[in-house]
Amino acid sequence: MTAPELRGLDVLAEYGTGLQTTRVLRAPDGDFLWWQGPGAQVGGPLTAPAARLVPRLPEGGGAALLTVPEEVGGGLLHRVAGSASAAAWLRDFRPGARTLVAHALASAARALRALHAVRVPGSEGPALGAPPGLTRLRDWARGEGELRERALSLWGAGRMERLLDWADDLSPETGTQPGTGPGTQPGAEAAGRSLIHGWASLGALVPPARHGRAALLTGEDLAAGRPELDLGWLLGELVELAWARPPHDASDLQRVLLDAYGPGPDPVRTGRSAVLRIVTHMQDFATYRGWDDELLGHIAFTAELIDEEGRRAVPQGES
Incomplete structure (x- = not known):
């Protein structure tokens, strides 16, 4: 489809930040098209050079x-x-909305496990580094700005260093390749790398409107790292949701995700990934939307999460 053809379609939703813009359009055949482009603070087009590595999973x-x-x-x-x-579905209070999300999370977990079994290519394939989100986190932690200074004043330098250590551990730039045989458990190797989604999130997970499969928008953030990073990314969102909307409890959805993924991931690394x-x-938020005093609550909340290494993201220490 071309850009002029897109402009002729009905736009159902449009939102974004300085990082990324999203438009949801209705396709002529009844499906939906999600277009994601660069935000005002990001230069250049969005690309997905490693998309050819993504496996096609049977229905x-x-x-x-x-x-x-x-x-x-x-x-x-x-x-x-x-x-x-x-x-969006988690903000919908109609009967069945939460069940729809649970089914989508389970299917996302199975898809991530298949993705994590893909061998990271060597020099012959596309260069795969750390996920862009972790790169932004590292730059922020080593940079300057109001959020960083306020976080440092409450956290202390030790907590910031722990975050950086966790980021290095979860997205090693070098390491042995994970096994790819039928008995391999992604995440079980001591220092290996898997192909990871890089931004597995509730915002990138799209349940079907009526019929069809849930979809995990994949491509731009594909990276090399430990599988726990993708799991922690989704679990962290659920933890944050439960904190932001008391008395919301997301532990049932956390268990759905972990049970569907299956054994292998390290629960400690998974919890740390949720904190990251x-x-x-x-x-x-601070970089692409601007400072808001509500961030003060996030700073205090994340201090607690760093101290407990994100254990609340992994119910009963299971993974």
């Missing part, structure tokens, strides 16, 4: 569709069966 296995985008109009275009993300996700969300 009968219960896994979400890992959508491989088409580059259109300086952004990435995904074709899916839904017009609202799992994040919440801090990344906090610093992205």
Whole structure:
């Protein structure tokens, strides 16, 4: 599809920040098109150079569709069966909405496990480094700005260093390749790398509107790292949701995700990944939306999470 053809379609939703803009459009055949482009503070088009590594998962296995985008109009275009993300469905109080999200999370977990089994290419393939979100977090932690200074004053330098150590551990720039045989458990190797989604999130998970498969928008953030990073990214969002909307309890959804993924991931690293996700969300908000006094509450909340190493993200220490 071309950019002029996109402009002729009905726009169902449009939102974004200085980092990224999203438009949801209705396709002529009844499906939905999600177009993601660069925000005002990001230069250049969005690309997905490693998208060819994404496996095509059969429909009968219960896994979400890992959508491989088409580059259109300086952004990435995904074709899916839904017009609202799992994040939006969790704000919907109609009966069945939470069940829909639970099914989508389970299918996303199965898809992530398949993605994590893909061997990270060597020098012959696309260069895969740390996920962009972790790169932004590292730059923020070593940089300057009001949020960083306020966080340091409450956290102390020790907590900031712990975050950086966790980021290095979870996205090693070098390491042994994970096994790819049928008995391999992703995340079980001591220092290996997997192909990871890089931004597995409730906003990128799209349940079907009526029929079809849930979809996980995939491509731009594909990276090399430990599988726990993708799991922690989703679990961290659920933890943050429960904190922001008391008495909301997301432990049931956390268990759905972990049970569907299956054994292998290290629960300690998974909890730490959840903390990294919440801090990344906090610093992205400050960078791409601007300072808000509500961030003071996030700073205090994340101090607690750092101290407990994100254990509340992994119910009963299971993974």
